[in-house]
Amino acid sequence: xxxxxxxxxxxxxQRARQYRDQAERxxxxxxxxxxxxxxxxxxxxxxxxxxYMMRINIPYGTLSSAQLRKxxxxxxTYDRGYGHFTTRQNIQFNxxxxxxxxxxxxxxxxxEMHAIQSSGNCIRNVTADAFAGAAADEIEDSRIWAxxxxxxxxxxxxxxxxxxxxxIAVTGSPNDRAAIRVxxxxxxxxxxxxxxxxxxVVVGGGQGRTPMIAKTIRExxxxxxxxxxLEAILRVYxxxxxxxxxxxxxxxxxxxxxxxQPFAEAVEKEWEQIKDSALxxxxxxxxxxxxxxxxxxxxxxxxxxxxxxxxxxxxxAFAAWAKANVVxxxxxxxxxxxxxxxxPERAPGDATHTQMDAIADLADHFSQGEIRVTHEQNLVLPHxxxxxxxxxWQALAHHELATANAGxxxxxxxxPGLDFCSLASARSIPVAQRIGRQLSDIERLHDIGELRIKxxxxxxxxxxxxxxxxxxxxxxxxxEEFYQITLGGDPGTDAAIGNIIGPAFxxxxxAGAVENLIDTYLAQRSTNAERFIDTYRRxxxQPFxxxxxxxx
Amino acid sequence: xxxxxxxxxxxxxxxxxxxxxxxxxVVYLTETGEWSTRVDDAALVPAETGEIVLAATxxxxxxxxxxxxxxxxxxxxxxxxxxxxxxxxxxxAFGPTVNTSV
Numbered sequence: 001x002x003x004x005x006x007x008x009x010x011x012x013x014q015r016a017r018q019y020r021d022q023a024e025r026x027x028x029x030x031x032x033x034x035x036x037x038x039x040x041x042x043x044x045x046x047x048x049x050x051x052y053m054m055r056i057n058i059p060y061g062t063l064s065s066a067q068l069r070k071x072x073x074x075x076x077t078y079d080r081g082y083g084h085f086t087t088r089q090n091i092q093f094n095x096x097x098x099x100x101x102x103x104x105x106x107x108x109x110x111x112e113m114h115a116i117q118s119s120g121n122c123i124r125n126v127t128a129d130a131f132a133g134a135a136a137d138e139i140e141d142s143r144i145w146a147x148x149x150x151x152x153x154x155x156x157x158x159x160x161x162x163x164x165x166x167x168i169a170v171t172g173s174p175n176d177r178a179a180i181r182v183x184x185x186x187x188x189x190x191x192x193x194x195x196x197x198x199x200x201v202v203v204g205g206g207q208g209r210t211p212m213i214a215k216t217i218r219e220x221x222x223x224x225x226x227x228x229x230l231e232a233i234l235r236v237y238x239x240x241x242x243x244x245x246x247x248x249x250x251x252x253x254x255x256x257x258x259x260x261q262p263f264a265e266a267v268e269k270e271w272e273q274i275k276d277s278a279l280x281x282x283x284x285x286x287x288x289x290x291x292x293x294x295x296x297x298x299x300x301x302x303x304x305x306x307x308x309x310x311x312x313x314x315x316x317a318f319a320a321w322a323k324a325n326v327v328x329x330x331x332x333x334x335x336x337x338x339x340x341x342x343x344p345e346r347a348p349g350d351a352t353h354t355q356m357d358a359i360a361d362l363a364d365h366f367s368q369g370e371i372r373v374t375h376e377q378n379l380v381l382p383h384x385x386x387x388x389x390x391x392x393w394q395a396l397a398h399h400e401l402a403t404a405n406a407g408x409x410x411x412x413x414x415x416p417g418l419d420f421c422s423l424a425s426a427r428s429i430p431v432a433q434r435i436g437r438q439l440s441d442i443e444r445l446h447d448i449g450e451l452r453i454k455x456x457x458x459x460x461x462x463x464x465x466x467x468x469x470x471x472x473x474x475x476x477x478x479x480e481e482f483y484q485i486t487l488g489g490d491p492g493t494d495a496a497i498g499n500i501i502g503p504a505f506x507x508x509x510x511a512g513a514v515e516n517l518i519d520t521y522l523a524q525r526s527t528n529a530e531r532f533i534d535t536y537r538r539x540x541x542q543p544f545x546x547x548x549x550x551x552x
Numbered sequence: 553x554x555x556x557x558x559x560x561x562x563x564x565x566x567x568x569x570x571x572x573x574x575x576x577x578v579v580y581l582t583e584t585g586e587w588s589t590r591v592d593d594a595a596l597v598p599a600e601t602g603e604i605v606l607a608a609t610x611x612x613x614x615x616x617x618x619x620x621x622x623x624x625x626x627x628x629x630x631x632x633x634x635x636x637x638x639x640x641x642x643x644x645a646f647g648p649t650v651n652t653s654v
Contacts, residue, residue: 027574029617047620049644052576081654094652097575345651352654418640419648427643429650479639 001064001370002147002292004112011155015116016109019043020102027099044115045101049422054096054104055118060128060146060170061089061373065360068371070111072356078104083356085341085349087413087464088167089127089373090118094420116154121162123153123234128170129177130374133293134336134382136328139189140197141293142172145226148281148289152227159234163241164249167206168230174493179375181205181214181495182467184251185233190220197223203233203263204255207461211497212252215260217267223286228279232271236263296368296383301333305386318393320446321404326389329382335389337367337381338374338406339396344436346400347429348414349377358399366392375464375491376413376452378406409451409518410436413464417457417474418481424457426474426481426507431455434511448518451532454489467491469533470517471498472510481507487517487544488536501545513548520547564626564637566602567594568610569644570619578644579619581609587619591634591645596627
């Protein structure tokens with residue numbers, strides 16, 4: 001993991017002290033709310049429906065066990081005992097007080113964490129593949145480049161007041177687990193014919209009220225030019241992005257309005273001016289950052305683990321969990337474990353302080369002390385020996401963390417919705433819980449297979465409903481909650497925005513509608529291996545629509 | 553000052569709500585000029601007088617840094633309970649609707 005140097009540490013410590021002074025002046029009345037609001041937002045403190053919420057960055061979704069333990073401590077000491085992991089690989093605390101908020105930032109600074117740029121029209125937390133450094137299919141650990149971007153974008157003076165917020169994602173694998181095509185900028189590692197590392201650069205993706213898939217503006221950018229090229233993109237956006245209308249201010253609108261090709265030409269022109277400037281990445285600096293992400297010292301093991309196989313044969317519940325929640329590691333004999341934060345009746349993405357402490361301990365014991373946060377609101381132990389899986393599973397079960405549903409229909413992504421969020425139009429969490437209840441049969445859940453259901457409580461789409469295989473959007477109609485359903489979205493390599501299937505449903509009918517869509521899929525799939533999204537792509541929306549509204 | 557509560561009516565009345573500066577919690581202006589976290593404690597006035605009767609008190613509470621962003625909400629008092637009319641305000645008053653125990 002990256003370790004702060006003196007510069008990082010000084011910056012974060014100074015910011016925590018500066019914020020303490022600002023918060024104290026607000027409490028004492030020396031600052032008005034209008035004066036204080038931008039200052040608190042620059043430090044991640046939002047006023048939400050019921051209280052203040054603090055959003056804390058987790059750069060590229062990587063946490064040490066010490067950091068997770070600190071988050072547990074914050075939940076226990078300054079909140080109501082839990083935290084909410086978000087679709088941007090961050091964590092939010094829902095019940096923070098203004099008075100105590102400086103203490104939280106001071107505590108976090110002690111473990112190299114902060115909330116700088118977790119709000120506002122600036123470059124937000126850089127996200128990456130949650131399986132980076134462990135995935136069998138990756139070209140290179142994407143966190144090296146995400147960290148380089150983090151350093152460049154932190155308090156970058158030119159980009160502190162962009163037309164709108166700006167999100168960058170990095171993937172190091174051809175199988176995109178970072179949803180790069182729904183980000184303002186996505187970069188995907190490639191190797192060229194000479195075996196050199198570089199990036200495909202995509203621009204102008206996003207969700208919200210105007211969802212768009214990013215366009216490729218460069219097929220291969222030599223890695224040493226990453227920062228100058230990003231800077232060129234940001235400069236073009238900063239100059240030409242609209243500032244007159246916040247709903248048209250994201251880079252996706254600019255790329256859409258002027259066209260990807262003219263946008264790319266403008267970037268290339270700007271880049272020519274700065275490509276050999278101080279932004280050119282020195283090899284020794286890349287090597288220095290790379291050293292922080294050196295692969296962990298794992299044992300040399302064979303690809304099979306007889307003890308693990310034997311347990312799977314004798315324990316069906318364990319076998320179901322291992323099948324859904326463990327994927328191949330690049331090191332033989334190891335697996336990547338997804339810890340589902342989608343237990344029945346729980347709010348998707350929530351973890352209690354005792355769960356966080358337990359996961360930190362398990363990470364130390366089983367996974368090199370490292371934890372990841374996924375954009376699907378789960379946690380990951382990236383380096384677990386296959387022979388340790390059974391013991392890990394038992395320990396997780398003890399803490400209600402062994403739900404065998406990663407990637408399945410009850411692994412629902414959901415924003416906090418109207419239960420917490422001041423922007424929301426409708427509730428999200430109760431809808432997720434109802435669907436979870438409806439699909440509680442584990443055998444059936446596994447028979448249905450991969451199905452990504454995502455719920456947002458308003459058009460801002462924090463629940464990523466646009467890229468759900470089944471997307472659910474809450475809207476308010478005449479004081480009542482209604483939910484619009486979309487089909488065919490996909491955040492990954494075959495990124496797609498879902499299509500609205502028809503009229504919206506009342507809240508108590510959404511779970512039934514999802515059940516109906518699943519029944520259509522099960523009746524129509526060509527084989528058991530054909531996923532919901534594949535069936536949808538093959539047969540289109542019509543059969544789903546006919547069944548859904550025939551009974552409506 | 554605000555007029556007395558009028559329980560057991562179904563007329564639309566208004567209350568003044570805000571978030572408390574220190575902890576951000578939802579609060580309602582009471583008849584004694586305090587701020588309560590319970591909507592049942594709210595001073596209620598006929599809708600047409602809310603702006604005149606309550607809003608000035610809210611502005612004063614802002615200037616003394618007690619609350620943030622006060623605004624009037626419509627409430628109903630059928631059944632002897634105070635119920636905000638808008639769904640969002642009912643969630644503010646009684647929510648979250650999901651279990652938040654750990």
